[in-house]
Amino acid sequence: MNERTNTPMSVGELLGGQSNGRADTPHSPTADIPHELIEEMRHGNPLEGRETCYADPASWFWRCTDCGKIILNLRGLFAKGDLEEEFGDGRLDGYSLLCDCPRATQQREKKASDRRQEEDKQQRLHFTQLLKSSGLQLSWEERKLADWRNKDERMLVSSFGDAIISGTFPGALVIAGDIGAGKSRLASCLAVELVRHEVRVQWESASSVYNELNAARKSFNQTVNDAVDKYARPRVLFLIDVGLESIDAWSVARLHDILKSRCECERPTVITAYCPQGTDIKDRLTPTTWKGEAGDDAMAKAIMRLLKEKGARIYLKKS
Secondary structure, three states: OOOOOOOOOOHHHHHOOOOOOOOOOOOOOOOOOOHHHHHHHHHOOOOOOOOOOOOOHHHHEEEOOOOOOEEEOHHHOOOOOOHHHHOOOOEEOOEEOOOOOHHHHHHHHHHHHHHHHHHHHHHHHHHHHHHHHHOOOHHHOOOOHHHOOOHHHHHHHHHHHHHHHOOOOOOEEEEEEOOOOOHHHHHHHHHHHHHHOOOOEEEEEHHHHHHHHHHHHHOOOOOHHHHHHHHHOOOEEEEEEEOOOOOOHHHHHHHHHHHHHHHHOOOOEEEEEEOOOOOOHHHHHOOEOOOOOEOOOHHHHHHHHHHHHOEEEEEEOOO
């Protein structure tokens, strides 16, 4: 600080005039700093215009405790900011900010390694928390689309996921097939991939959705609209095993409400559908009468129109 004005002094002001190879401050610990370094800091000062923190030139430099090399000490010049990151190349006007002797380098590398390990630990913890909140199993965390067996299926599902990640609305993806074809596994690969990209997903079995809708129908505490809205809101909804069990006309209508709301709000949906060879999703969503015959398929057709307007469909065969 300037004793008369009590204001920060620039590096040039602090260094003053000719030093004859040492700093001008009497009895300064920097008296043995090379004259060339003093002159460069005075005339080619890259720090001009920045506010200095200390007036004592001794705070501008330090010596490595292992090798004695003179190092610039930016933390003696500035009060705020992570200067090691700001000057990430480790040099300023040709003078090192970090000592390159073996011991100092080893300590610096260890510090960087510890920091990376801590960052990896925090990222893994965050990823695990996202999996849990999405309804996905933690044992699926290593699943990747890149490992899927069929190239065409992999590319189609991957392009669907890329559209979601980029913010484009790709509609609905239907992964159909018989039991054991790998529908849920392929869907889980996509879900985990989306979670890795910080996309919020919700994984639900169709049976649990139907059960909650019917529970809301009989409840005094939750309305059916609230239950429908719960599944209409998620950024990406994975609805698993649609058509695996028969449902009544009322539940089919509510499923239509959910899918219609999601399409109108441009929220992608991924559906895995049980469709034995030769059958269609519409057949699995058509309610049956008490005689076991096919009932009114109007709502099932309406659902199919929603799914076909914008989206994709894959039929998986057993390998």
